[in-house]
Amino acid sequence: MQNRRARLGRSYNRFWLLAAGMFFSGLAVADSSVTPPVNAAAAAINPGDNAWLLASAALVLMMTAPGLILFYGGLVRSKNVLGTMMHSLILMALMSLIWMVYGYSVAFGEGNAFFGNPLQYFMLNHVGGAPNPDYAPTVPQQSFMLFQMMFAIITPALISGAIAERMKFKAYVLFVVLWTTVVYLPLCHMVWGKGGLFNWAAGGKVPVLDFAGGTVVHISSGVSALVCALVLGKRLGYPHEPMPPHNVVLSLIGTGLLWVGWFGFNAGSALNAGALATSAFAATHFSAAAAALSWAGMEWLLKGRPSVLGAASGMVAGLATITPASGFVTVPAAFMIGLAAGGVCYLAVTKLKAAWNYDDSLDVFGVHGVGSITGMLLLGFLANPAVNPAIADTFEADGRAVSLAGGVHQFLNQLAGVAFTIALSAAATFVLLRVVRGATGSLRVAEEEESLGLDLTQHGEKAYND
Amino acid sequence: MQNRRARLGRSYNRFWLLAAGMFFSGLAVADSSVTPPVNAAAAAINPGDNAWLLASAALVLMMTAPGLILFYGGLVRSKNVLGTMMHSLILMALMSLIWMVYGYSVAFGEGNAFFGNPLQYFMLNHVGGAPNPDYAPTVPQQSFMLFQMMFAIITPALISGAIAERMKFKAYVLFVVLWTTVVYLPLCHMVWGKGGLFNWAAGGKVPVLDFAGGTVVHISSGVSALVCALVLGKRLGYPHEPMPPHNVVLSLIGTGLLWVGWFGFNAGSALNAGALATSAFAATHFSAAAAALSWAGMEWLLKGRPSVLGAASGMVAGLATITPASGFVTVPAAFMIGLAAGGVCYLAVTKLKAAWNYDDSLDVFGVHGVGSITGMLLLGFLANPAVNPAIADTFEADGRAVSLAGGVHQFLNQLAGVAFTIALSAAATFVLLRVVRGATGSLRVAEEEESLGLDLTQHGEKAYND
Amino acid sequence: MQNRRARLGRSYNRFWLLAAGMFFSGLAVADSSVTPPVNAAAAAINPGDNAWLLASAALVLMMTAPGLILFYGGLVRSKNVLGTMMHSLILMALMSLIWMVYGYSVAFGEGNAFFGNPLQYFMLNHVGGAPNPDYAPTVPQQSFMLFQMMFAIITPALISGAIAERMKFKAYVLFVVLWTTVVYLPLCHMVWGKGGLFNWAAGGKVPVLDFAGGTVVHISSGVSALVCALVLGKRLGYPHEPMPPHNVVLSLIGTGLLWVGWFGFNAGSALNAGALATSAFAATHFSAAAAALSWAGMEWLLKGRPSVLGAASGMVAGLATITPASGFVTVPAAFMIGLAAGGVCYLAVTKLKAAWNYDDSLDVFGVHGVGSITGMLLLGFLANPAVNPAIADTFEADGRAVSLAGGVHQFLNQLAGVAFTIALSAAATFVLLRVVRGATGSLRVAEEEESLGLDLTQHGEKAYND
């Protein structure tokens, strides 16, 4: 994920939210002169690497739409399908705006161990055709910025599965904007940003391995989803009233697109089209395959029949679980991680949810949260320098060389990263929901609206007509 | 879009329709000997650039199917969904045939300012593995030909949204074949072909900037769509009878695929995988995001609720609008263009359509026509040599160096290109529809057939059964 | 498809199924030390080629899901849609497992003329970042392995169309596992594996041209499908009871995705991003286009109306038919092959099926089997060294130089390959179905279950709810 030569960045303490205030003035000034010519550094750019990174960026956007909107949209009742899809679609717009104004800068600007300088790349100033050697030396920095933006779009979209079918649209919009600013961007900086606390490649105090977003994307969204489900409460009628998926076919199409798109997510995180990209591609594939077998297999054993939605859920669980590990493990290890993913997530969704008695409508916590925690921890043991030589020989801040190969030592690092992510996500989500409730009156729609459905009451539309 | 060294091509005046007559003889002769060995010029080919161009070609075809067929198919009533999808599907076959026989040659062969020599690449003769340095020096000419073909497929497909739910299939087929021949191919030559009237990079008298098809694709189809809607008249029952989209979910899937595919459309138009491709990718993304915000925002303000179809329509409007500008503007400028797109197209679809009282069933004019006109004109002011150095220093036919940077001068050039495209599209469409009516008896199906639906009456099928 | 310098591999006679038994021990040992560092041979890797091969692998997986699951899922009745989609989805898991344990090794390991050594790449040992110069010298062997795996997934998935709506899930799973082991892997070795009987590039006794899987993928699955349909018998009520497709829209989305994905299938088979990839891309496109015209055209002539499903079926037929020829023919030749494909497959599906009175539910034989036989044989005449210079000058086992250019000689080679594939597929499928029946009691679900639908009875789910 990162260039190996690391220096702790200087720390910027100016409160970066002021950057947002400068948006419109920025529009005016940032126009032309400040962006360096895109062809300036063309010499250093490898078209093969850039082709792969652009294709990967496109694949990751495809994961959100149409991938996730299909997967989630199929699982809700027909009266809520448009509202559910809108939860993801609107993020393609909102997150891009944030990313342009201050998001990329907070995540990847030079700063302290917790966040980057929001002014460094304000309005994407200085993010042009020249590579940023700290991150991806063979592609335009703009390509790197685009690829990372797609991650910022899908992460809050994942959360929306937990609040489906009952959250007020206005409250949702406010929540995701705050959540991204307070949870996602700092976490992204800590794990992947230069000088970030957990950045193993760039001088982080706690070297946490997370190739493509176990902490940043899946644990953060999964844990926040759980808190959302607990704070919002159950859907009217849950669990007495049957709420079967209104269209499993949509969810299966979504599953296929998620699997395909995840190749961009994980293999694209190599940031070039070399052998590491291939290796991440392979790990991704085999984990998804294995998890489908173990989830459907458990159903076959315990319930007498493997369900199709179960196989699909296993696939997604396998993909979420391998995400942090995809650039560090062999194919057989990835397969084992996948087998574990299917089993653990199946139990989380069927037993844990029943035991804890919450209504995480589309099982974001059970699949993404539990899955990626499993993946992060297994990676602690399975990380393999033969797969990714960069971890054989990294440097701590004091210059001491250490290896991050799998073992108890690295397991503890991983545990620290996971624990921090859980704590930050849970606490921040809890607080932000109170803020949002204060600002919008209530988090949920009125009971009558909930029973009529979000499509009609929040958006004035119906999905299906003659 | 084009190689910068330009000479005015020799003008061929032989009437190029005779080429069509040579089709079958051509099949026989063109078989093997005439195609140069594909590996001949392998030395000049950059695999990274070719990988990106092939991927882009695939993405642009994906925009037509399944992208556009979903977007359009979801918006019609269920009795017409197959017929509507067929309007695009059949073009994947028909346009490819035309492109092979004479289309590519008329568009990109050397010729006069208005069209290329139809015999130069008749039956794609001489279009092989060697690059054509006039267009794309680092990929096989065949790759360039394939990429451009995908544009020729989707352009008439866009028009089909205006005649949906009422045009006779036979008349439709005849119309699109004629329209492509008379409007699309010449326009393509004028804007992108060597020696074309508007080709800023290759000696055009009027240097019009159009990176990926504002005039050639969106204005031509949007304006022709308006004329079609006016000539065909309204659907039975319009506007009294409610005609809500039969399946908004399909349209949202289509929107996601269109956005993803549009990366190929615009960033592929760089014709290599360098920094300009990345820049076009970025502009595309941010414009779509911004237009979703402004369209849904206007609904929220004016109607009290943002609709999901509105957000999706905004995305498509933002994509169509940025298309001509995508290779020439910075990210903040692209974002502003997107904001304008969402607002202007929203007004076109809600106010202008009502005021002018036409039934453009799926709002091709309001979204693609109005959007791309907006984009072409804004580009006149925002074109930025820092983004695309090629426009800093171009040559007029007399050898004088001029810059095409944004300003009043370039705005007037843009205006000329837009006006010409509107005039040509409107006039030709009007005439061609009369020709087609003469040849097929009537443009519309009988009233009884219209009320039974096109699926059953034109194709003998129903989309949905048990 | 293959490196041209050939030696007959040594023959390994150890029975390779014992490899399967070593799976779990393998999981333990194969973990880390045995996989060579992925970056070892990075020097030889061309990022452009690797980007294209990874993108192609993703595209081919997309053909299975969501491509094929949509195409097939739309054609069955709504009570069987999930079961039908599961037939393909489960193969993404099962085939990957087989491929990891022994599949890749049997297909591409060095061995005798019929299969490779199952131990050579057992658990994908030694399949890492270094290229395998016998197959693809510019990409990691792991990329080649991944790309080929996607073929192993989709091939048995194709067969599932013939047994749709009536086969017991347990019997299906057992059958596809056996079929892959006994039919697919050996055939893959014979045609594409080093030293394979039909491998024109690597010393095969019978030099059969099959660029991307006419024999290996489409004839093998098509013929096996026919045998399955005959052995299983007709669906309850067929052909008296109407069984129209429950959702043609799904099938059309699937068609679009199949076409797009097929670019990866065929152009990816060049194994690099050079001019041959472009040429295969072009052939693929024009054949699909032509076949849509001829299928829909025949309907228009014979039935008075072109159907949308007919155009889509033509597209798939054109794609299956060009597959073996895609790397060897010019665009006009590809167009002619496509025209033939649409006509021949239309007749197979409408006349032959009626005459032979079998119930191949989704016409796997009529489209894939008949199509690819047509393509293989036409290729015998149309193979063109100007397109693919490698066939101009190949070597027989005795060192004699021969050309495989189109003509009677090569036609006979093609015929031999086709005949062998038909014989192997038919005989093995027939025997395996008896084995499976013995093991699972019966191949079909009970009548009551069939009338309730597979979704409910095999998987405990319904696709569509409120």
Added chain:
Amino acid sequence: MKKLEAIIKPFKLNEVKQALHDIGVLGMTVTEVKGCGRQKGHTEIYRGSEYTVDFLPKVKIEMALPDHLVEQVVETIEKAAVTGKIGDGKIFIWTIDDAIRLRTGEHGDQAV
């Protein structure tokens, strides 16, 4: 009290509803149905399999009415629903014992 059931062509539903509203009849229940009768069906072909479809889409309108309204309602529907082509549909009328409004428990003519 009477129950009246009208089977009409789907695209006539809005007109009929409007006409009934205009004479003050607001309550009705509508079902999508398929009808078979003298109106000819059509043929569909999917990959060479031809199906003759006898069942055509229709809409069923049900109303409970006080006796005195029946005649006027029948006339209104006749006027609004007729195209003059075969397949226009039918009205069936029968006597019911009681009607109850769930919300209030009212019975009989009050309830409808």
Added chain:
Amino acid sequence: MKKLEAIIKPFKLNEVKQALHDIGVLGMTVTEVKGCGRQKGHTEIYRGSEYTVDFLPKVKIEMALPDHLVEQVVETIEKAAVTGKIGDGKIFIWTIDDAIRLRTGEHGDQAV
């Protein structure tokens, strides 16, 4: 005149329709319904949530008939629709006051 309503298993619809055509009864209106009765439902599971589904898909055929045809129609339906397994369905019959053909305005037995 009588109204006859038959609830049958969906896959028997074609047979019943054919049998009725064979005795000259062409007009009928069909609705997809869900039935609940003695026939046991089934269980569905989605990600661990088990639902018992009591409502099974059935088809409702409605016909208005002249009195003299009722017996024959009942017998015909009985023959065509019975599988002998639980859940085969029911027929209900009641008297109607009138039937009207919209197209012509005909009343009574002429109208059906």
Added chain:
Amino acid sequence: MKKLEAIIKPFKLNEVKQALHDIGVLGMTVTEVKGCGRQKGHTEIYRGSEYTVDFLPKVKIEMALPDHLVEQVVETIEKAAVTGKIGDGKIFIWTIDDAIRLRTGEHGDQAV
């Protein structure tokens, strides 16, 4: 024998079914319908085209019952289906001549 037809709000179906089961009434047939009445519809907007939708989703429950059960069933449905808000729905009751169980050929009260 009586035929009873209840039009209720869709989300009340499960409760009503359960209540009927509790008093031993198992057989019923259910149809998805759209209702129009005093309950106000809503407005939908698609790209600026505003539609007022008067027809709201309802569920129709049909039951054939022996005369003596009618009163109890009506009360049961009233209790289970009422929300007190406008649009709760109606019950209609009429007399039927006969009921037949297809599987056995039983007639009358035995058949339901």
